Amino acid sequence: MTKIGIVGLGIMGGPMASNLLDAGFEVIGFDLVTSSLERLSAAGGNVASSAGQAAAESDVVITMLPNHPQVEAVALGEGGILDSAKPGTLYIDMSTIRPETARRLAQVGGDRGLRVLDAPVSGGERGAIDGVLSIMVGGSEEDFASAQPIFAPLGKTIVHVGPAGAGQTVKAANQLVVGGTYALVAEAIVLLEASGLDASVGLDVLAGGLAGSRILELKRKSMVAREFRPGFRIDLHHKDMGIILDAARDAGVALPVGNLVAALIASARAQGYGQLDHSALLKVAENLSGKGDAA
Template identity: 45%
Template structure:
């Protein structure tokens, strides 16, 4: 089918590539950066506007940084909504505000098109390996129709519930990931400061109940000081901001989420917004006056 893919950055580029490799035709719209050469060489076509992209596509997928970016792409001048009609499908795979997402779904329904929110987890590694976890909100029938596309990009694919549910699930995911990063960073920093080899401690812990994907991947990043993103701190800050604003609206407390956000903010203050989120360890290192790299 014809797929319009909006947002071919760190994550979107390999995701679109998997769809193209499976035989789907890509329609792309240039944003700030030139379109990826490998997608163009593979047959992707650049279109003049997002409205034109939507008119020609059977499915439109958006993979953008934040809620305002998605809103502008969907409903801005000559945006996606202007080219939609009955029978088309919009899938937003960005990580954005669940409340705004439910509103987007209603507005897209008014055009006659269907809408799914389908944020992902797994980072650049998962995007390249087509092993992303995909959390989907929307109508069950629409999810069933779109599932073959999701299976080209991910492995753990779950229909969570109605529109907005995928984004709620993603916020929950980001809380867990952030707190796991903090736990691993604190543990390895404690071990190092106490005089143990943090790499050997990490290896030992991988065989026990403390084992986790964060310990495996991000623990290694912390020790080897490989903080090129991955997933940028500034994007995880955005997600935790959604969690904390949602908590206020719900009248609940998320104290450890707030602590993780404060540590990310400390990294941001040191120029680390574009570091991988595993670099949260640097904020704890500042407090301890000790580095895992020592």
């Protein structure tokens, strides 16, 4: 039996751990939040006292953390994952971080005899719970093939997209499209309602035509109802927009719409919406038209 260590058992990592347990894997997890460890234990998993212990006792280690500083701390820090994992261990970072950090992890891990993949995901909390995430993987073809049994209970679309760091670059492109789509759906709702129309009916029509998207499919009802319970917080999407703009700078390309979306998401944080779901871009669109909280 493959033993999997998971560091980070939050909104995404917790359901992923449950799905791996359901698939028959032995899971040992670590998180700084006690309630997350309690949920893992109740589901049949084992609890580690540190990220290093989770790595030392596992054949595969997964990190699912908010940003690159947390990943670097648990992976590269003294007594962390790269210090503690046995040679040959497969280390899969499924966080959304900078491509350059992913490449550094692959380099340092490889020097220590580890196999490293960057495998960020898309699909949000619902996708993690249902095991239908989209997983974009950077690293070697051989290591990707070895990871397939691990990815299978977690995702539906699982694609090797290139060498180390490539997964993070594709994830940046994903977040660019997601942010822009949310911004436009928000403006569509404001337009429909200001015109005296039922936005629910209008979005039902849009969802069935060329404007249809996964966001319209999953989020149109909650957005019209102004239900913004976080599946993916504005604060995290703000972080991702920084990754996107840095990647564009490194690639030498202009992202004019991306810059505008980044500004809208930054505005959402400045207005106090950082802990809400990224669909709360609707509140920014309302405020700009004098229809919302700031009116």
